[in-house]
Amino acid sequence: AQKITQxxxxxxxxxxxxxxxxxxxxxxxxxxxxxWYKQPSSGEMIxxxxxxxxxQQNATEGRYSLNFQxxxxxxxxxxxxxxxxxxxxxFCAMRRTGGxxxxxxxxxxxxxxA
Amino acid sequence: xxxxxxxxxxxFRKEGxxxxxxxxxxxxxxxxxxxxxxxxQGLRLIYYSQIVNDFQKGDIAEGYSVSREKxxxxxxxxxxxxxxxxxxxxxxxxxxxxxxxxxxxxxDGTRLSIL
Numbered sequence: 001a002q003k004i005t006q007x008x009x010x011x012x013x014x015x016x017x018x019x020x021x022x023x024x025x026x027x028x029x030x031x032x033x034x035x036w037y038k039q040p041s042s043g044e045m046i047x048x049x050x051x052x053x054x055x056q057q058n059a060t061e062g063r064y065s066l067n068f069q070x071x072x073x074x075x076x077x078x079x080x081x082x083x084x085x086x087x088x089x090x091f092c093a094m095r096r097t098g099g100x101x102x103x104x105x106x107x108x109x110x111x112x113x114a
Numbered sequence: 115x116x117x118x119x120x121x122x123x124x125x126f127r128k129e130g131x132x133x134x135x136x137x138x139x140x141x142x143x144x145x146x147x148x149x150x151x152x153x154x155q156g157l158r159l160i161y162y163s164q165i166v167n168d169f170q171k172g173d174i175a176e177g178y179s180v181s182r183e184k185x186x187x188x189x190x191x192x193x194x195x196x197x198x199x200x201x202x203x204x205x206x207x208x209x210x211x212x213x214x215x216x217x218x219x220x221x222d223g224t225r226l227s228i229l
Contacts, residue, residue: 004156033215043202045157045220052215091156097215100145100164101172104156 002027004092004105012111013082020067021077021108023092031097034075036066039089039107048090051075053097079110087112116141120205120221126229127192127199135190135224137205146188147206147218150174157204163188164210192226200228 003026013019025034036048051059051066059066067076079086089109095102118139127133139146145164149157159172163182177196182188188207192199202225206218 009154035217037217037220043204043223043225045204045206045218047217047219050215050217095215100147100162100170100210101159102147102218104158106156107154 002029002094002096002103004094004103006092006105006108008108009106010109010111012113013079015084015112015114016081018078018080019082019110021079021090021092021110023075023077023105025073025075025092025094027073027094027096029096029099033095033097034066034068035093035095035102036064036075036077037091037093038086039091041088045091049077082112084112084114086110118205118207118219118221120203120224122224123222125224125226127226128229130194132191132193133226135192135203135205135226137188137190137221138186139188139205139207139219139221140186141207141219142185143207143219144185144210145208146182147208148172148178148180148188148190149204149206151202151204151223160190160203199226201226 005024032053034051038046049061065078089107091107092105121136147162148160161180163169179191205221208218
């Protein structure tokens with residue numbers, strides 16, 4: 001069975017500093033995708049970044065990068081130069097390639113301090 | 115602009131009452147999903163539909179029902195059998211196909227409370 005673990009319920013970061021949000025996963029599927037979503041207090045889920053299990057390079061999208069370590073089954077999100085607007089819940093998720101069910105972690109709440 | 119529209123934003127249910135949450139998408143996506151989110155927790159899958167007139171139960175389908183009569187629409191009914199319906203409900207859609215790894219697109223959610 002697939003499982004996503006986010007061990008940090010809450011994180012604090014100073015504005016303009018970088019922060020890493022942890023995500024480990026478990027799956028027996030050889031091909032899968034890993035996703036990170038942001039959920040502001042308003043509730044909508046915003047897609048941030050995607051990493052395929054066979055991708056050779058770590059994904060990057062602007063200030064977001066994914067530190068993918070396949071052997072350790074970890075897919076940590078790195079946010080560089082944190083902004084006050086980054087304060088939100090962040091969810092790591094996984095889906096088998098070609099599948100329909102996406103598994104979500106419990107999330108990490110990030111607080112950015114001015 | 116393409117997107118997913120959920121309505122209403124807030125909904126109140128009386129004991130013994132069925133309520134229906136609306137979800138409409140204009141992204142031309144084949145697959146649609148309903149999730150439940152409880153405070154401080156992740157998303158749990160209620161139902162999903164890969165194609166019109168077909169849907170499957172997710173992990174917590176008891177007390178819920180859905181229909182998929184049109185590609186654009188995937189309404190969720192919270193029945194009186196769901197004894198703890200107070201939660202935030204999110205609808206999502208995505209493309210389908212072998213090798214697909216596209217992200218899901220989400221609506222803004224409906225917050226359901228018991229009166």
